[in-house]
Amino acid sequence: MFTLITAGVQIYSDYSEDISKVDERMSVIETSYMSSLSRSLWSLDQKLLNVQMQGILNLPDIIQLRLNVYPDSEIVLGELDSNISTVSHTFPLIHNSEEIYTLGELTIVASMEGIYENLKRKVFVILTTQAFKTFFISILILWIFQYLVTRHLGRMAEYAQSLNIKHLDKPLVLDRENTKFNESDELSQVTNAINSMRLTLIDDLQKQYESENEIRKLSLALEQSPSSVLICDRSWKIEYINTKFSQLTGFELNDVISQHPRDINGDVSTQHAQLWDNIQLQVERVGVWQGEIHNTRKGGERFWEQSIITPIKDNEGRPNHYLILGEDISIRKRYEQQLLRQANYDILTGLPNRMLALDRLKLALAQARRDDHKVGLMFLDLDNFKHINDTMGHDNGDSLLIEASRRISSCLRGTSTVARLGGDEFLVILPSLDDDAAAEQVAERILQTFTPPFILTNQEVFISTSIGIAIYPTDSDTSSTLLQHADAAMYQAKDKGKSSFQRFSPEMNQDSHERLQIETRLRRALELEELELYYQPIVQASTGKIIGAEALIRWNNPTLGIISPDKFIPLAEETGLIVPIGDWVLNTACKDIKHWQQTTGMNLTIAVNVSPRQFRDGGFIETVNQVLSETQLDPQFLELEITERLILDKSIETSGIFKHLDEKGIKLSIDDFGTGYSALGYLKSYPFDTLKIDKSFVQDVIESSEDAALVTAIITMAHSLGLKVIAEGVEEAPQLGFLNQHNCDYAQGYFFSRPVPAEDFNNWLTKNIQDNA
Numbered sequence: 091m092f093t094l095i096t097a098g099v100q101i102y103s104d105y106s107e108d109i110s111k112v113d114e115r116m117s118v119i120e121t122s123y124m125s126s127l128s129r130s131l132w133s134l135d136q137k138l139l140n141v142q143m144q145g146i147l148n149l150p151d152i153i154q155l156r157l158n159v160y161p162d163s164e165i166v167l168g169e170l171d172s173n174i175s176t177v178s179h180t181f182p183l184i185h186n187s188e189e190i191y192t193l194g195e196l197t198i199v200a201s202m203e204g205i206y207e208n209l210k211r212k213v214f215v216i217l218t219t220q221a222f223k224t225f226f227i228s229i230l231i232l233w234i235f236q237y238l239v240t241r242h243l244g245r246m247a248e249y250a251q252s253l254n255i256k257h258l259d260k261p262l263v264l265d266r267e268n269t270k271f272n273e274s275d276e277l278s279q280v281t282n283a284i285n286s287m288r289l290t291l292i293d294d295l296q297k298q299y300e301s302e303n304e305i306r307k308l309s310l311a312l313e314q315s316p317s318s319v320l321i322c323d324r325s326w327k328i329e330y331i332n333t334k335f336s337q338l339t340g341f342e343l344n345d346v347i348s349q350h351p352r353d354i355n356g357d358v359s360t361q362h363a364q365l366w367d368n369i370q371l372q373v374e375r376v377g378v379w380q381g382e383i384h385n386t387r388k389g390g391e392r393f394w395e396q397s398i399i400t401p402i403k404d405n406e407g408r409p410n411h412y413l414i415l416g417e418d419i420s421i422r423k424r425y426e427q428q429l430l431r432q433a434n435y436d437i438l439t440g441l442p443n444r445m446l447a448l449d450r451l452k453l454a455l456a457q458a459r460r461d462d463h464k465v466g467l468m469f470l471d472l473d474n475f476k477h478i479n480d481t482m483g484h485d486n487g488d489s490l491l492i493e494a495s496r497r498i499s500s501c502l503r504g505t506s507t508v509a510r511l512g513g514d515e516f517l518v519i520l521p522s523l524d525d526d527a528a529a530e531q532v533a534e535r536i537l538q539t540f541t542p543p544f545i546l547t548n549q550e551v552f553i554s555t556s557i558g559i560a561i562y563p564t565d566s567d568t569s570s571t572l573l574q575h576a577d578a579a580m581y582q583a584k585d586k587g588k589s590s591f592q593r594f595s596p597e598m599n600q601d602s603h604e605r606l607q608i609e610t611r612l613r614r615a616l617e618l619e620e621l622e623l624y625y626q627p628i629v630q631a632s633t634g635k636i637i638g639a640e641a642l643i644r645w646n647n648p649t650l651g652i653i654s655p656d657k658f659i660p661l662a663e664e665t666g667l668i669v670p671i672g673d674w675v676l677n678t679a680c681k682d683i684k685h686w687q688q689t690t691g692m693n694l695t696i697a698v699n700v701s702p703r704q705f706r707d708g709g710f711i712e713t714v715n716q717v718l719s720e721t722q723l724d725p726q727f728l729e730l731e732i733t734e735r736l737i738l739d740k741s742i743e744t745s746g747i748f749k750h751l752d753e754k755g756i757k758l759s760i761d762d763f764g765t766g767y768s769a770l771g772y773l774k775s776y777p778f779d780t781l782k783i784d785k786s787f788v789q790d791v792i793e794s795s796e797d798a799a800l801v802t803a804i805i806t807m808a809h810s811l812g813l814k815v816i817a818e819g820v821e822e823a824p825q826l827g828f829l830n831q832h833n834c835d836y837a838q839g840y841f842f843s844r845p846v847p848a849e850d851f852n853n854w855l856t857k858n859i860q861d862n863a
């Protein structure tokens with residue numbers, strides 16, 4: 091367009107120039123020819139006029155001359171074609187002498203055809219050249235544009251089209267050199283913009299990927315959470331439940347969607363509604379609620395759930411959802427209840443245990459204080475229970491305890507409590523007592539219920555109980571002191587011959603205090619070297635000649651004085667202290683007898699008492715072997731005295747131990763024979779060497795024909811089984827005479843010597859040897 095305008099302007103300018111040339115020519119004619127023509131006309135020189143006019147007509151573009159001579163002649167030269175465009179100029183012909191005469195006028199007609207032809211030609215040339223020029227320039231421009239811009243734009247378009255999230259790794263690179271100029275041009279700017287858009291996209295995608303991953307992870311965590319998850323909207327309508335919730339409750343999302351969590355278990359009680367009101371209130375005010383909810387599964391089964399309920403807040407901190415996490419704690423709850431039961435009840439008898447008993451006692455005391463009543467407290471201990479337990483086994487012991495607790499309970503009113511404190515100890519609480527006598531009546535009833543025998547493995551066993559009674563507020567107003575007092579009274583009842591009850595009296599405190607003191611001090615007796623062995627000689631009944639000695643322990647406590655084994659051995663057995671004490675006894679006795687063997691040259695035997703508890707201790711055989719090897723005592727001179735209790739105790743694997751001891755050559759004697767069940771069968775089954783008749787029989791052997799018959803029978807039976815017999819507790823000559831008469835092998839008792847310290851025994855030994863020399 092620009093080219094056409096410039097070409098038009100150019101053509102117009104040329105055209106104007108051609109027109110002005112015609113005008114110029116007319117002017118030239120006017121100036122050059124008009125005066126000569128006027129003269130020729132004035133002079134009427136036709137010829138010259140013609141020459142002159144012909145001369146004008148020959149001028150370019152002039153095609154006709156019309157000379158109008160005044161007044162009425164006209165000379166016309168040249169043809170005029172009506173089809174062509176012309177331009178004419180008329181000049182007056184004036185003769186200028188003294189006067190001015192207008193002779194005529196000359197009209198010169200010039201053809202415009204030349205101008206137009208020229209114009210056409212120029213237009214054609216200009217347009218053609220301009221067209222070519224424009225075409226080539228356009229081609230050039232196009233090529234340049236294509237090379238510099240379009241192909242890059244194409245590349246950009248292609249890149250943009252192929253740009254998707256899977257192909258973001260390659261940046262857009264244009265196929266051109268990186269010149270300084272290029273770096274800052276628009277293409278570079280667009281390329282950079284696309285590449286930075288690519289990077290932003292990659293970054294955004296990465297972030298999106300990460301946040302998707304995060305969301306996926308969280309959603310999986312929620313879905314697979316071991317806790318049940320429930321999400322409610324802001325009006326507590328359920329929107330989401332996880333798998334665990336379905337597993338736990340049996341409800342699917344469709345069952346509970348849009349429901350309030352309160353309503354899903356179908357509990358319409360006001361208590362349940364109240365609970366949820368409180369939960370909502372607390373969650374909205376405090377931001378969290380946790381606690382236990384007793385829920386119902388779809389099938390109707392109840393279960394305990396530990397729940398945590400919190401709001402899920404939006405960015406402005408407004409709660410727009412609620413999260414309910416739950417965990418089935420039914421097993422824990424059951425376990426807790428079981429533990430609670432175990433913590434409060436005795437498993438064997440189902441009675442309240444010490445803890446619950448003390449609680450109940452405190453409660454009873456508080457009530458009695460309010461109502462100005464009395465409370466009776468009884469401490470019961472079964473007599474000889476330990477013996478039954480050891481001899482008849484723990485199963486029988488357990489049955490006995492169960493039956494005993496049943497019998498005690500049967501003597502009580504509903505408000506009273508009977509509790510098992512442990513072992514064979516029971517506690518009875520009699521709340522709201524009117525007078526002291528009422529407690530004694532109950533004690534009497536209990537004693538009576540123990541009269542019928544207990545049947546243990548088809549065997550009738552008679553067992554009694556000793557009861558100590560303390561009364562609130564007479565004896566004390568605190569639970570702990572009352573207990574101590576009842577305990578002390580119980581010990582008193584036991585001391586007074588068992589199967590009885592005793593009311594507490596202030597003097598008793600002393601006894602129970604003593605027991606505690608003994609226990610504490612016994613624990614340190616070994617290390618303080620307060621224990622000592624006494625020896626009592628065992629002699630040949632017929633000659634009185636010593637054959638050995640029995641080691642009997644004594645405890646010399648600087649504060650308590652000499653304490654007899656009857657007082658502290660049961661305690662040592664209860665506490666397990668008998669094991670280290672027994673080891674010490676065995677070691678000391680073997681060492682001493684070895685010494686006396688060496689000094690006298692006699693084959694003296696040492697008899698050592700062994701408690702069942704020592705047998706139960708896994709290391710007993712090892713201890714015996716070690717002692718023998720350390721003291722170098724020949725095993726045949728060691729005699730272990732065991733009681734019937736041990737043999738009848740099914741909980742100890744005795745036969746293997748006996749076999750080992752027997753194989754080693756160690757002697758075994760059965761102690762206190764006749765006091766237990768005297769099941770003769772075991773005498774045959776075990777490798778006993780000696781039988782010791784209990785002193786209670788020996789002592790009455792002269793006065794009591796029954797005991798005499800019993801002693802005679804025991805000696806005969808023992809001999810028939812190949813056992814030697816030792817009679818214990820021989821105090822008088824007639825007793826020895828009786829024993830000799832019935833061929834008793836050995837004797838032991840005050841008649842010969844009391845148990846004496848090692849040094850005294852040594853003296854006695856020297857004297858005995860001399861006497862029998």
Ligand SMILES: Nc1nc2c(ncn2[C@@H]2O[C@@H]3COP(=O)(O)O[C@H]4[C@@H](O)[C@H](n5cnc6c(=O)[nH]c(N)nc65)O[C@@H]4COP(=O)(O)O[C@H]3[C@H]2O)c(=O)[nH]1
Nearest residue numbers: 642643654655656659675699700701819820821839840845
């Ligand atoms: N009335 C009277 N008593 C006599 C006579 N001769 C001996 N005694 C006593 O009778 C008891 C005999 O011992 P045990 O039956 O084995 O009975 C022993 C024994 O079962 C146990 N014991 C003693 N020392 C030990 C020991 O080292 N270990 C174990 N486990 N128990 C021991 O303590 C019980 C009592 O021992 P001790 O008080 O020393 O009492 C001893 C002894 O002093 C007598 O003529 N008349």
